[in-house]
Amino acid sequence: MTLLSSIINNPTGLKPHQPLIILQSSSAQTCYPILRNLISKFRPTTQTLLFCFLHSPSNLTNVDEAPNIIAFDFTGRIPGYDDLWCGLQDEILARINSVPPGSLNVIIDSVDTLTSDLGSTPKAYKFIRTLLGLVTTRSEPSILALHLQPSPLLELLTQTSLSPTLMHLTAHPPAIMTHITSAYLTHPPPAGPAEKFWSVFIPFSERTHESERLVYDLDGNGTSAGAWVSKGTREFVVEVLIRGGSKRGVERTVEGWKGDVPCELQALESLKSIWTRRKPEEARPDPTQNVSFNLNLTPSQEKSRAQVPLPYAHEGNPITTSGAILYDPDSADDIDDDDPDEDLDI
Amino acid sequence: MQFPTPDLVSSHRLLLITDQLPAPADFLLHRFLHLHLKQSKTAKCIVLAVSESLERWKSVALKANTNVAHSESFQFIDVFDQHPPSQNRGEGHTNKISLKYIYDLLSVKLSDSRTNGQIPLVILDDITSLEWLGVSLLDLSRFARALRTLCVKMDAALVVRHHIVTPPEPDALLQHLLQLCTYHIEVRPLASGRSGAVSGEICVHLGPSMKDTNEHVISRTSALQYRLTESSAVFFDKGTSTGVL
Numbered sequence: 001m002t003l004l005s006s007i008i009n010n011p012t013g014l015k016p017h018q019p020l021i022i023l024q025s026s027s028a029q030t031c032y033p034i035l036r037n038l039i040s041k042f043r044p045t046t047q048t049l050l051f052c053f054l055h056s057p058s059n060l061t062n063v064d065e066a067p068n069i070i071a072f073d074f075t076g077r078i079p080g081y082d083d084l085w086c087g088l089q090d091e092i093l094a095r096i097n098s099v100p101p102g103s104l105n106v107i108i109d110s111v112d113t114l115t116s117d118l119g120s121t122p123k124a125y126k127f128i129r130t131l132l133g134l135v136t137t138r139s140e141p142s143i144l145a146l147h148l149q150p151s152p153l154l155e156l157l158t159q160t161s162l163s164p165t166l167m168h169l170t171a172h173p174p175a176i177m178t179h180i181t182s183a184y185l186t187h188p189p190p191a192g193p194a195e196k197f198w199s200v201f202i203p204f205s206e207r208t209h210e211s212e213r214l215v216y217d218l219d220g221n222g223t224s225a226g227a228w229v230s231k232g233t234r235e236f237v238v239e240v241l242i243r244g245g246s247k248r249g250v251e252r253t254v255e256g257w258k259g260d261v262p263c264e265l266q267a268l269e270s271l272k273s274i275w276t277r278r279k280p281e282e283a284r285p286d287p288t289q290n291v292s293f294n295l296n297l298t299p300s301q302e303k304s305r306a307q308v309p310l311p312y313a314h315e316g317n318p319i320t321t322s323g324a325i326l327y328d329p330d331s332a333d334d335i336d337d338d339d340p341d342e343d344l345d346i
Numbered sequence: 347m348q349f350p351t352p353d354l355v356s357s358h359r360l361l362l363i364t365d366q367l368p369a370p371a372d373f374l375l376h377r378f379l380h381l382h383l384k385q386s387k388t389a390k391c392i393v394l395a396v397s398e399s400l401e402r403w404k405s406v407a408l409k410a411n412t413n414v415a416h417s418e419s420f421q422f423i424d425v426f427d428q429h430p431p432s433q434n435r436g437e438g439h440t441n442k443i444s445l446k447y448i449y450d451l452l453s454v455k456l457s458d459s460r461t462n463g464q465i466p467l468v469i470l471d472d473i474t475s476l477e478w479l480g481v482s483l484l485d486l487s488r489f490a491r492a493l494r495t496l497c498v499k500m501d502a503a504l505v506v507r508h509h510i511v512t513p514p515e516p517d518a519l520l521q522h523l524l525q526l527c528t529y530h531i532e533v534r535p536l537a538s539g540r541s542g543a544v545s546g547e548i549c550v551h552l553g554p555s556m557k558d559t560n561e562h563v564i565s566r567t568s569a570l571q572y573r574l575t576e577s578s579a580v581f582f583d584k585g586t587s588t589g590v591l
Contacts (some may be wrong), residue, residue: 027521030554054491054525055555056498076499080446080485081492110525113491116484149525209515217514218537222566223551224524232560259558 003240004255004262012141019136020163021145024170028211029236030224031171046103054110103140111148125156165244172237174227174270175214181274227270233259235268349581354562357465357501360494362527364508368535369546373579380410382467390459390466392421396475409577445489456500472507487522527553543587547571
């Protein structure tokens with residue numbers, strides 16, 4: 001069972017408990033299918049509050065079928081177009097405080113939209129910090145799941161000062177793996193050494209413009225929805241980072257997502273080519289075999305060849321022990337034996 | 347081969363059309379207008395125009411036998427002609443574009459047309475020119491969100507055109523629009539350069555928030571090619587144009 005599937009199937013089940021989950025999309029690859037799946041797997045007994053700023057809640061969940069999920073459609077609360085937007089923070093906090101004690105899942109579908117509406121990164125950070133405080137002080141294990149695109153706030157949210165434990169899921173286009181394999185000759189584990197892979201993958205993936213280039217360039221597939229494979233399913237690569245989990249320090253893996261389920265990286269169809277090793281080079285074919293004419297010499301032909309005088313003029317002269325350049329100037333040459341550097345005074 | 351497929355342009359959707367300088371998507375906007383007005387006598391279309399004038403829309407529509415000059419079903423809002431009632435004359439910014447005013451105007455027009463049960467079509471052509479004229483990215487992204495929410499509320503279909511200037515790297519406005527869109531229609535020039543037989547190619551991508559579906563999707567590898575003609579465009583699969591074969 002992959003790490004990603006264990007997170008999605010039971011987000012509160014990891015020991016020690018991880019209250020903060022960050023899902024990161026980018027223009028190169030969206031993480032929405034993971035968020036959708038995570039919400040669908042929430043237990044009916046756990047209360048869930050879904051705050052949607054960018055897309056309507058129906059994109060993420062079937063609101064009628066899930067009585068435990070209360071969705072708030074804030075897509076219309078836009079500064080400058082709706083007068084009620086400034087009370088949003090207090091409204092959200094009040095909603096969370098009004099939930100009866102017990103396990104709670106709080107989801108924000110677009111933290112960068114919230115940040116741009118609030119107008120400042122520090123304000124957004126303070127607000128998230130308050131939210132996280134409310135979630136962690138509940139009596140039962142609860143979760144705060146944030147979906148965002150790369151922004152200055154992301155750096156702040158991943159710091160240990162906000163939360164010592166963290167689950168960070170980042171979506172990458174499959175093109176990133178094929179590119180690293182072909183351009184950097186680095187295969188992902190288990191096909192290659194893990195340390196080498198991470199030392200190449202981490203800096204490359206942090207340069208989001210590189211991933212965007214891979215997708216939107218002439219050779220790319222031009223969409224952030226994922227690579228389309230057969231049967232109308234999409235695939236992409238997911239980088240999973242768990243900090244403060246059962247293993248000490250940071251645990252990092254790369255897994256896959258196919259359709260709406262997590263899978264192993266090897267199961268992704270678009271990445272099949274990176275697992276097959278190149279066959280060892282066969283012995284070069286001898287070009288003098290299998291031709292329709294005779295390339296060999298008869299003995300008399302060899303003798304005639306040996307009698308041909310070679311054009312090297314100094315053949316037969318003893319080889320001087322020191323290397324010397326023997327040059328015979330012809331009529332067009334202007335040879336001057338004086339040393340041109342005689343008047344150089346260094 | 348027909349494009350667009352019949353229900354690509356439908357209510358609650360934001361269709362983002364991106365084009366590049368060698369392959370402009372004007373023909374597609376005019377085609378959407380033509381197909382929409384052809385559906386029924388009571389169909390309505392509202393154009394928020396930034397770059398093209400009313401005369402041009404009228405003349406191109408006439409070539410496709412769509413009479414928009416006197417019909418009530420076509421409404422034209424020139425973004426630069428709209429000024430909010432003078433509240434702050436003293437500030438001197440009388441020719442500043444007020445997106446909120448345009449939004450309010452559109453809201454009124456859409457609620458007027460709501461009664462007859464037809465899906466109104468709103469075309470914003472184009473949002474990039476607004477950015478080039480100095481409207482800030484923040485204002486534009488909020489305007490796009492507001493338009494989208496308004497069209498969803500009023501059961502309208504929204505089509506937004508964006509020009510791509512740096513093809514391999516999406517600019518900040520494009521990144522915002524890509525997040526919002528339901529479908530992304532990409533009009534690209536041929537990778538091999540200009541050609542007389544093929545003017546360009548069209549792909550349709552799913553927006554990031556959409557659930558998995560193959561409907562309407564045209565990937566880059568199986569892109570639909572088109573050739574511009576006098577009045578509209580001809581669509582064909584790759585390699586099947588009579589000029590190519």
